[in-house]
Amino acid sequence: MRKKFQYLIVTALLVLGFSTSAFAGLYIGVQGGTGFASDATGSDADGNANFTYDAGYDGSIILGYDLGEEHPGIGKGRLELEFNTASNDLDGAEFLEGEVGADGSAERTSIMVNTIGEYTTQSGMIIYALLGLGWAEINLDNVSVLGTPFVNDSNNQLAYQAGLGFGWNLSEHFVFDVGYRYYATTDPEFTKQDGTNLDYEYKSHRVLAGFRLHF
Amino acid sequence: MLHRTILLSCLLLVLSGCWTDDPTRPNTFIPLTSIEVIATYQSMADNTVNQYTAIGDFSGSFTRDITAEVSWAVENNAIADVSNAAGSEGLVSALAPGTTSITATYEDITGSGTVVVTDVILAGIEISPQDAELQVGITQQYEATGTFSDGSSQDITILTAWDSSDINVATIDNAGLATSLASGSTTITGAWQGIESSASLLVTDVTLTAVTITPETATIAQETTVQFEAEGTFSDDTTLDITDIVDWQSSDDGIGIVDTNGLAEGRAPGQVDISASFDVDGNTISATAVLTVSDAFLESISVTPENSTIQVSESQQFVATGTFSDNSEQDITRSVTWLSTPNTVGAFHTFSPGLFISEGPGTTLIEAVFNGIDGETLLTVVE
Numbered sequence: 001m002r003k004k005f006q007y008l009i010v011t012a013l014l015v016l017g018f019s020t021s022a023f024a025g026l027y028i029g030v031q032g033g034t035g036f037a038s039d040a041t042g043s044d045a046d047g048n049a050n051f052t053y054d055a056g057y058d059g060s061i062i063l064g065y066d067l068g069e070e071h072p073g074i075g076k077g078r079l080e081l082e083f084n085t086a087s088n089d090l091d092g093a094e095f096l097e098g099e100v101g102a103d104g105s106a107e108r109t110s111i112m113v114n115t116i117g118e119y120t121t122q123s124g125m126i127i128y129a130l131l132g133l134g135w136a137e138i139n140l141d142n143v144s145v146l147g148t149p150f151v152n153d154s155n156n157q158l159a160y161q162a163g164l165g166f167g168w169n170l171s172e173h174f175v176f177d178v179g180y181r182y183y184a185t186t187d188p189e190f191t192k193q194d195g196t197n198l199d200y201e202y203k204s205h206r207v208l209a210g211f212r213l214h215f
Numbered sequence: 216m217l218h219r220t221i222l223l224s225c226l227l228l229v230l231s232g233c234w235t236d237d238p239t240r241p242n243t244f245i246p247l248t249s250i251e252v253i254a255t256y257q258s259m260a261d262n263t264v265n266q267y268t269a270i271g272d273f274s275g276s277f278t279r280d281i282t283a284e285v286s287w288a289v290e291n292n293a294i295a296d297v298s299n300a301a302g303s304e305g306l307v308s309a310l311a312p313g314t315t316s317i318t319a320t321y322e323d324i325t326g327s328g329t330v331v332v333t334d335v336i337l338a339g340i341e342i343s344p345q346d347a348e349l350q351v352g353i354t355q356q357y358e359a360t361g362t363f364s365d366g367s368s369q370d371i372t373i374l375t376a377w378d379s380s381d382i383n384v385a386t387i388d389n390a391g392l393a394t395s396l397a398s399g400s401t402t403i404t405g406a407w408q409g410i411e412s413s414a415s416l417l418v419t420d421v422t423l424t425a426v427t428i429t430p431e432t433a434t435i436a437q438e439t440t441v442q443f444e445a446e447g448t449f450s451d452d453t454t455l456d457i458t459d460i461v462d463w464q465s466s467d468d469g470i471g472i473v474d475t476n477g478l479a480e481g482r483a484p485g486q487v488d489i490s491a492s493f494d495v496d497g498n499t500i501s502a503t504a505v506l507t508v509s510d511a512f513l514e515s516i517s518v519t520p521e522n523s524t525i526q527v528s529e530s531q532q533f534v535a536t537g538t539f540s541d542n543s544e545q546d547i548t549r550s551v552t553w554l555s556t557p558n559t560v561g562a563f564h565t566f567s568p569g570l571f572i573s574e575g576p577g578t579t580l581i582e583a584v585f586n587g588i589d590g591e592t593l594l595t596v597v598e
Contacts, residue, residue: 047240095242096552097277098584145244 024068027078031177031210032059037088037106038203044196049095051102056088058206064114066214078116082132085109086204093145104143104150106202110136110159118167126167130181134159138188138202151198155188163206173214181206237438237586245273250285250319250326251558253574258331259309260363262408263371267297267305269319269326270562278558284321291315295330335363340371340412342405348417349385349395350449352495354460357391357414359405375405384418421449423495426461428504435481436511436539438586439550443477443504445491461491471506478549481508511539516551516590518583524595525573533569535583535590551583551590560596 035058040051064080086108093102112134119127136159140151165179184203192198249272259265271281283304287297294313298306307317312334318327339362347355361371377387381401387393393403398420404413425448433441447457463473470485479489485508492501515538525531537547553563553571561573571581573596583590 041236041238044240046243047238048236049238049240050236093244094238094587095240096238097242097273097279097554098552098589099587100242100244148244150244 024066024070025215027062027064027066027080027212027214029062029064029080029175029177029210029212030060031062031179031208032057033206033208033210034058035086035088035108035183036205036207037086038205040106040201040203042201043199044192047096049093051093052091052099053088053106054091056086056105058084058086058204058208060084060208060210062210062212064212076118076120078114078118078128080114080116082112082114082134083110084112086206088204090143100146102143102145102150103147104152105141106143107139107141108136108202108204109139110134112159112161114161124169126169126175128165128167128179130161130163130165130179132159132161132163132181136185136202138185138200140190140200149193151190151192153190153192155190155200157185157188157202159183159185161206165208167212170211175212175214176209177212178209179207181208241279242273242277245276247271247281247321247324248274250281250321250324251562251574252317252319252326252328253562254307254328254330256367256369258333258367259307260335260337260361260367260369261309261312261332263309263361263369263374265307265309265330265369267307267317267319267328268562269305269321270558271321271324272558275557277554277556278562280562281321282319285319285326286321288318288320289315289330290317294332333363333365333367335365335367337408337410338362338364340375340405340407340410342403342412342414345414346417347393347414348419349393350419350421350423350447350455351395351397352423352460352493353395353455353457355393355395355416357387357393357403357405359391359407359412361407371407375407378404378406379416380404385416419449419451421451421453423447423457423493423500424450426457426491426493426500426502428489428491428502430504432505432507433479434507434509434543435479435545436509436513436537436543437481437483439537439545439547440478440480441506442549443473443479443489443491445477445502447493457493458491461493464490464492465506466490471508479506481506484508484510509539509541509543511541511543513537513547513586513588514540516547516583516585516588518581518590518592521592522595523592524597527573527576527596527598529596530564530570530572531594532567533571533581533583533592535569535585537585547583547585551585554582554584555579555594556582560594 037053061083089105090102092099112132114132116130139154143151161181161183163181167175167177190198251270253268255266269282269285289295289297294315296308309332317330341360359372359375362368379387384399384401385395395418400417435441444458445461458477465473466488470487473479488503490503517536535548535551548569560577560579564570578595
């Protein structure tokens with residue numbers, strides 16, 4: 001039953017994509033890829049330690065509006081609402097004496113408002129740049145150092161991102177998109193397992209690919 | 216235009232978040248397994264002081280000076296007392312001749328040592344420097360060394376009562392730091408336990424005419440350091456190292472900072488002016504050097520001397536040389552973290568980077584760690 005439903009969705013998307021015409025209007029999209037969380041500095045009363053991550057998953061669901069070519073004063077572009085989530089496992093923690101192993105993960109759930117400026121080449125490829133602003137919940141999930149619980153807490157912060165990407169019209173309504181986003185938040189503050197505070201930071205390099213369906 | 220603005224914003228955002236600072240936090244997750252207590256002097260004369268140091272061994276992974284973190288106690292307080300006050304932790308004061316034990320405790324781990332207070336008596340005091348010559352407005356640190364009846368000697372600078380015979384020429388504080396005020400001569404006297412010693416201090420009326428900084432230009436990588444030195448030229452054409460008394464400034468602390476002793480550290484790529492200035496009768500005399508902070512990153516560290524051998528109680532000065540991505544090399548002895556494993560062979564001096572002081576026979580792995588890169592060598596200590 002589930003497989004039939006999936007076939008139905010794909011068929012509907014393809015039919016829409018290859019049979020209708022492009023114009024300004026709403027679109028939806030999905031993106032998925034890899035998030036490379038940057039090394040993060042965590043500061044507590046004992047000083048600063050750096051935390052390193054493994055690459056992890058990163059995905060988005062998008063609802064947007066394409067300006068099309070109906071607003072020449074603004075130029076070609078899009079405005080979109082992006083719901084995204086990502087997770088990166090901790091790899092290690094670097095202290096004054098060197099690096100040791102760390103476990104747990106940094107997880108992100110956020111909603112972003114993105115503005116995208118587009119340029120279409122003669123060959124039809126879309127080149128775009130993106131700026132986004134929003135809100136993020138950063139969760140340090142069961143982070144431990146050498147097996148000792150360190151922090152298990154979440155914090156909400158202002159988030160921002162900037163990126164570049166390329167798109168190809170598979171049809172007038174169906175666009176394949178690959179892109180890069182640099183994503184960061186204002187510095188979150190967590191409560192450690194011992195009840196004291198940890199000032200942290202969150203930054204990630206997002207490499208994504210996905211599809212957009214323009215209505 | 217819109218596209219260019221967005222593109223530039225993207226690049227700036229990415230560049231702003233691509234690096235982290237060196238860690239400053241000790242690793243408190245590896246359990247402390249033992250504490251070694253080390254004394255500056257194996258025995259101390261009655262009424263003198265002796266600095267004890269606690270070196271923690273963290274499960275054999277690394278050692279660290281934890282003098283200020285432990286709780287100090289002396290078994291027999293009639294013989295000696297030990298300070299737990301901030302800034303003087305581990306400082307033992309002798310109260311009466313005898314032998315007792317001293318302990319350094321951190322949670323449930325205790326290290327112990329011996330306090331030996333001898334009944335030797337002070338035989339003499341030696342003050343240094345003996346015949347100093349200063350220009351007006353210059354400071355000079357005096358030190359007093361006590362020689363005792365058994366031939367031993369101890370630094371008694373902080374126990375000594377200091378005096379200047381002419382406070383219009385120069386003053387001296389309780390720590391032995393003299394400041395010249397006007398031309399003339401004065402006698403600096405240090406006295407303790409009824410014995411005193413003197414040194415002459417001549418303050419000349421020559422005035423500072425120029426300051427020069429060496430090196431005039433320096434290039435370092437981020438987070439590494441370079442030592443600038445200031446030399447003063449006076450009206451009689453004499454010169455003097457005035458590194459410690461000039462006012463050091465950086466024109467941009469975001470690129471490079473400089474401390475009160477001329478030690479500069481690179482913060483971010485760029486170029487910055489490092490100035491040394493000194494006020495003479497309301498006029499500021501200064502000099503400027505150029506510090507360039509490169510964007511080169513560290514690729515490897517070599518530690519010298521390699522595979523050296525010393526005898527017990529001797530010390531070995533190690534030097535860490537960093538090789539960077541632009542093929543430059545730089546002395547980063549002051550920037551690295553020095554580690555030795557195991558710590559039964561000795562420990563690194565707290566305030567002299569790279570100086571290893573041996574305590575027992577054996578072979579230890581010497582590591583210099585910086586930005587996650589380490590250089591290693593072996594040191595063998597023999598009887």
